[in-house]
Amino acid sequence: MCTVRWQACLCVCAYGQHLAGNHIKADSNHREGRSCVRYKCSLMNTVLDVLHQRPGWVEVKEDGEWDFNWCDVGWLRENFDHSYMEEHVRICHFRNHYELTRKNLMVKNLKRYRKTVEREAGRLEAVKCDFFPLTFVLPSEYHLFVEDFKRSPGSTWIMKPVARSQGKGIFLFRKLKDIMEWKKVKICSSNTDCTRSDEQRDEAQVESYVVQSYIENPYLIHGRKFDLRVYILVTSYLPLKAWLYRDGFARFSNTRFSLRTIDDQYVHLTNVAVQKTAPVYNPEKGCKWQMQQLRRYLTAKHGTYVVEELFKDIDNIFIRSLQSVQKVIINDKHCFELYGYDILLDQDLKPWLIEVNASPSLTASNQDDYEMKYSLIEDTLHIVDMEGRLTGKEKRVGGFDLMWNDGPVFRENAGLETLGSPFQTANTHLGGVNDRKKQLRQLLKPFPGQKKV
Amino acid sequence: MMNEGSELSVTIAQIVQRLKGTHLHSQLEKQAKECLHRPEIRLESIKEDVRKFLRATGWERKLQNAVYRELHILPPSGHPEAPLEHTKEPLAYMRKAQASWEKRILKSLNSMCTELGVPLARKRPVLEQKELTSKWNEMGADEPDLSKFRPVYAPKDFLEVLINLKNPNHDHSDGLTARSHWGLIPISLSVRDVPQLREAYPELSLSCSQLGIDDHAHVPPDLFESEHIRIGKKVVDEQDSAAAQQYSRQGSPTGLRAQLWALILNITNDPEDVAHYEQLKAAVIHHDLLVDNLIYKDVKLTASNDDYYFVFEDVLYQVLLCFSRDTAVLEHFSYNSATPPKSYIQGKTGEEEFAVVYPPNVPLLPCQMGIVCRLGVIPFHGFSMYVAPLCFLYNEPCKLYSVFREMYVRYFFRLHSISSSPSGIVSLCLQFERLLQIHLPQLFFHLQEIMAQPLRIAFKWMVRAFSGYLSTDQLLLLWDRILGYDSLELVAVLAAAVFAFRAENLMEVTSLASAEAVLADLSTLKVMPLLQIFLFANVI
Numbered sequence: 001m002c003t004v005r006w007q008a009c010l011c012v013c014a015y016g017q018h019l020a021g022n023h024i025k026a027d028s029n030h031r032e033g034r035s036c037v038r039y040k041c042s043l044m045n046t047v048l049d050v051l052h053q054r055p056g057w058v059e060v061k062e063d064g065e066w067d068f069n070w071c072d073v074g075w076l077r078e079n080f081d082h083s084y085m086e087e088h089v090r091i092c093h094f095r096n097h098y099e100l101t102r103k104n105l106m107v108k109n110l111k112r113y114r115k116t117v118e119r120e121a122g123r124l125e126a127v128k129c130d131f132f133p134l135t136f137v138l139p140s141e142y143h144l145f146v147e148d149f150k151r152s153p154g155s156t157w158i159m160k161p162v163a164r165s166q167g168k169g170i171f172l173f174r175k176l177k178d179i180m181e182w183k184k185v186k187i188c189s190s191n192t193d194c195t196r197s198d199e200q201r202d203e204a205q206v207e208s209y210v211v212q213s214y215i216e217n218p219y220l221i222h223g224r225k226f227d228l229r230v231y232i233l234v235t236s237y238l239p240l241k242a243w244l245y246r247d248g249f250a251r252f253s254n255t256r257f258s259l260r261t262i263d264d265q266y267v268h269l270t271n272v273a274v275q276k277t278a279p280v281y282n283p284e285k286g287c288k289w290q291m292q293q294l295r296r297y298l299t300a301k302h303g304t305y306v307v308e309e310l311f312k313d314i315d316n317i318f319i320r321s322l323q324s325v326q327k328v329i330i331n332d333k334h335c336f337e338l339y340g341y342d343i344l345l346d347q348d349l350k351p352w353l354i355e356v357n358a359s360p361s362l363t364a365s366n367q368d369d370y371e372m373k374y375s376l377i378e379d380t381l382h383i384v385d386m387e388g389r390l391t392g393k394e395k396r397v398g399g400f401d402l403m404w405n406d407g408p409v410f411r412e413n414a415g416l417e418t419l420g421s422p423f424q425t426a427n428t429h430l431g432g433v434n435d436r437k438k439q440l441r442q443l444l445k446p447f448p449g450q451k452k453v
Numbered sequence: 454m455m456n457e458g459s460e461l462s463v464t465i466a467q468i469v470q471r472l473k474g475t476h477l478h479s480q481l482e483k484q485a486k487e488c489l490h491r492p493e494i495r496l497e498s499i500k501e502d503v504r505k506f507l508r509a510t511g512w513e514r515k516l517q518n519a520v521y522r523e524l525h526i527l528p529p530s531g532h533p534e535a536p537l538e539h540t541k542e543p544l545a546y547m548r549k550a551q552a553s554w555e556k557r558i559l560k561s562l563n564s565m566c567t568e569l570g571v572p573l574a575r576k577r578p579v580l581e582q583k584e585l586t587s588k589w590n591e592m593g594a595d596e597p598d599l600s601k602f603r604p605v606y607a608p609k610d611f612l613e614v615l616i617n618l619k620n621p622n623h624d625h626s627d628g629l630t631a632r633s634h635w636g637l638i639p640i641s642l643s644v645r646d647v648p649q650l651r652e653a654y655p656e657l658s659l660s661c662s663q664l665g666i667d668d669h670a671h672v673p674p675d676l677f678e679s680e681h682i683r684i685g686k687k688v689v690d691e692q693d694s695a696a697a698q699q700y701s702r703q704g705s706p707t708g709l710r711a712q713l714w715a716l717i718l719n720i721t722n723d724p725e726d727v728a729h730y731e732q733l734k735a736a737v738i739h740h741d742l743l744v745d746n747l748i749y750k751d752v753k754l755t756a757s758n759d760d761y762y763f764v765f766e767d768v769l770y771q772v773l774l775c776f777s778r779d780t781a782v783l784e785h786f787s788y789n790s791a792t793p794p795k796s797y798i799q800g801k802t803g804e805e806e807f808a809v810v811y812p813p814n815v816p817l818l819p820c821q822m823g824i825v826c827r828l829g830v831i832p833f834h835g836f837s838m839y840v841a842p843l844c845f846l847y848n849e850p851c852k853l854y855s856v857f858r859e860m861y862v863r864y865f866f867r868l869h870s871i872s873s874s875p876s877g878i879v880s881l882c883l884q885f886e887r888l889l890q891i892h893l894p895q896l897f898f899h900l901q902e903i904m905a906q907p908l909r910i911a912f913k914w915m916v917r918a919f920s921g922y923l924s925t926d927q928l929l930l931l932w933d934r935i936l937g938y939d940s941l942e943l944v945a946v947l948a949a950a951v952f953a954f955r956a957e958n959l960m961e962v963t964s965l966a967s968a969e970a971v972l973a974d975l976s977t978l979k980v981m982p983l984l985q986i987f988l989f990a991n992v993i
Binding site for chain 1 (some may be wrong): 590591670707708709760761763764765768794844848925952
């Protein structure tokens with residue numbers, strides 16, 4: 001099946017090239033699109049399936065020239081700076097995405113952003129930036145941390161390595177003596193700063209950590225803690241253009257939440273990767289709820305108004321976190337990025353930002369998960385639009401809603417009536433109905449080279 | 454034949470009897486006494502003024518709701534000379550069939566006892582009681598060895614019983630005809646056909662707006678949804694049971710459903726309800742029942758394996774373990790055709806005596822330390838799915854328990870007992886078959902030909918009122934209407950509508966297994982359009 005497809009693609013490609021020199025100029029409003037897209041992909045999961053099955057897309061191996069690259073961050077780090085990319089080429093990461101996704105850098109950027117907001121717009125506005133728990137970067141802010149630690153005795157803190165994922169290296173503690181051992185190994189004490197050589201210091205600091213105030217009152221559903229995974233697609237930072245995917249999920253911890261067992265890593269961490277190794281994990285279960293299910297559950301419990309306010313607060317997290325790195329990230333028209341945001345709710349239904357992932361897992365845990373991730377990636381490719389089928393004025397593509405376009409995007413179309421009206425609603429539908437197939441049928445023209453169905 | 458007037462006074466007397474001594478009664482008396490101090494109460498018109506006061510402060514409404522609830526569960530009135538049994542279930546052969554079915558279940562339970570060497574009931578040692586109390590909120594964390602327990606029965610066993618029902622008045626003299634084997638249910642009960650259903654369910658018609666259809670993403674909310682929600686809020690504010698029930702026919706908004714259902718079922722969470730639940734919880738702590746293991750097993754096999762309900766595992770135990778000890782549920786047997794036979798067992802020490810409901814001629818297993826249990830409802834495979842969707846709406850175990858119990862007592866029990874009630878499973882099965890036979894005869898014939906009797910597939914859906922088969926939001930829309938119309942009839946109609954929807958695919962299959970496969974996944978179905986099309990859009 002694959003070979004036939006491949007050959008068919010090649011035929012189409014060749015024909016297309018013959019016809020129009022590998023471009024298809026749609027009418028003057030549309031971007032130039034390509035009928036044949038050569039892609040590279042370093043992942044072996046759902047992404048590869050989507051790319052394989054996209055009409056007109058052909059995989060190139062190793063050194064071949066490519067138009068599209070779904071690469072991992074390692075490849076990016078090594079090759080981006082040496083690659084020349086023609087105008088039409090697209091790649092799935094921004095060069096310095098880690099400004100947003102590495103915990104220590106994110107904290108730094110958010111803190112700086114908050115200060116700017118406070119200076120420019122006052123305290124009330126700055127309070128809207130208080131969606132990340134009190135965090136200190138170690139070792140540089142160790143002393144600041146200790147000050148704060150002493151001010152709130154008995155509270156729980158969580159230590160996270162900056163660059164690792166999937167819950168590795170994370171632990172909780174309440175007493176400073178619990179991290180004394182760790183500190184000896186990991187941090188240069190201030191006394192030895194001068195005496196250690198640069199090299200030695202670098203080695204010790206290779207793995208920096210952040211220490212964060214642990215949210216002790218998470219929102220529980222029948223005793224279980226969960227966090228939310230939400231997908232955001234950014235196609236440009238300057239100006240900022242970001243899309244929010246309607247589907248997502250709530251990941252449940254397998255065991256009941258209790259502060260008594262700080263050592264029980266399985267309770268506190270809701271990463272699927274960690275839950276997978278927990279003694280009672282049932283792979284069939286998946287421990288996940290679709291976002292729609294969670295939204296309905298919360299609505300049944302708290303009413304529509306409260307839940308709408310909650311989701312507005314969640315939108316706020318996305319927008320402000322992106323704004324905080326807007327000026328730092330090297331904007332590049334070749335780049336787009338699909339982020340996985342991890343959000344935690346507390347008992348007062350306040351959302352907290354836990355983490356942003358530049359490479360959210362696209363491996364599926366079961367059939368439903370596969371379909372969701374397949375659709376997510378497919379819609380991402382629709383938006384990247386190598387084929388030039390979009391006008392650029394769309395507010396919705398499949399399951400993605402345009403959340404920010406150099407300014408807030410509203411559901412209502414702008415007009416004299418809506419000008420200045422307080423009743424504009426944001427163009428986001430997280431956890432809403434995702435009738436993407438129908439929408440795509442109405443929106444998109446057929447693929448170049450395909451007959452209209 | 455009693456005339457209407459005396460029938461009414463009997464009903465009133467019954468209701469008054471039931472409400473006497475309840476918390477509501479004492480509250481009303483208290484309110485009436487205290488209001489005497491108020492300036493607007495005058496001696497010469499004291500009765501009227503007190504009534505006015507009670508009305509203005511919402512107490513009359515509370516009483517109305519309570520009366521309304523009693524009317525729901527009152528047994529049908531019958532001839533004054535008729536024994537209660539006969540008014541509960543007028544058809545003798547049905548009574549007999551239910552009695553023998555119950556005997557079979559108890560026998561099966563008994564033999565499980567003997568086989569496994571596990572007592573029917575056992576008092577827990579103090580240490581165990583303490584342990585259970587401390588992990589009351591996380592009973593799901595245990596992984597006890599349940600391999601030797603098997604469910605007492607599964608829906609398909611019950612179906613066999615229904616298929617073998619015999620009406621002794623039925624004349625079989627014309628032998629086997631094509632008609633006599635047209636469908637599985639061999640008895641005739643009066644079931645409604647589509648024209649009658651159209652009259653009975655006008656709110657589901659094409660010209661009437663409702664949730665599940667007119668709140669679709671593409672429909673502007675101003676057309677129906679916003680107004681419906683506004684009315685719903687008013688109904689909740691008014692605290693009117695009857696209004697809530699009527700309202701629910703067009704669906705309950707997600708944000709109001711919990712309150713509306715509690716209103717319809719008149720769940721007031723009075724101190725007596727709380728106390729009752731605490732008592733049951735204490736009973737669970739004190740003794741361990743064989744039935745508990747069946748409950749554990751059922752929850753582990755069904756709800757815990759479900760993508761959405763697994764979160765609710767702990768609270769399901771808290772509800773079901775209490776439920777199995779709740780003798781107040783037994784009072785629903787007063788309108789169920791089943792009469793649990795009673796027998797008393799004395800404790801070895803003579804100190805602990807409980808009534809056990811047990812047929813006297815079934816050999817009894819001597820229970821440890823003489824404790825025997827009050828056996829109420831014996832769960833079958835899938836029983837926990839009656840509770841699981843409710844966990845979506847209610848958080849506190851006590852309230853969840855009250856809601857579940859009321860729903861069981863009004864509706865769910867009819868799905869697994871033999872009676873002639875129009876909401877009973879026998880009628881539902883018959884109605885399902887009739888609807889298919891009349892409106893999709895070709896399909897029915899085809900399925901029968903390939904030995905894929907439709908009822909064999911649909912039965913498991915109906916027994917559970919579709920819980921676990923539909924997606925939760927759709928299920929709740931269906932249950933909105935069950936509450937709204939106070940009838941399970943739509944369960945049968947929906948089953949027929951599902952077959953109608955997938956008729957094309959079903960006509961192509963050639964085996965029972967393929968037919969099952971076509972109907973295996975109902976999670977994408979939208980309930981209200983299916984019902985609406987089947988009832989109102991088909992050419993009759």
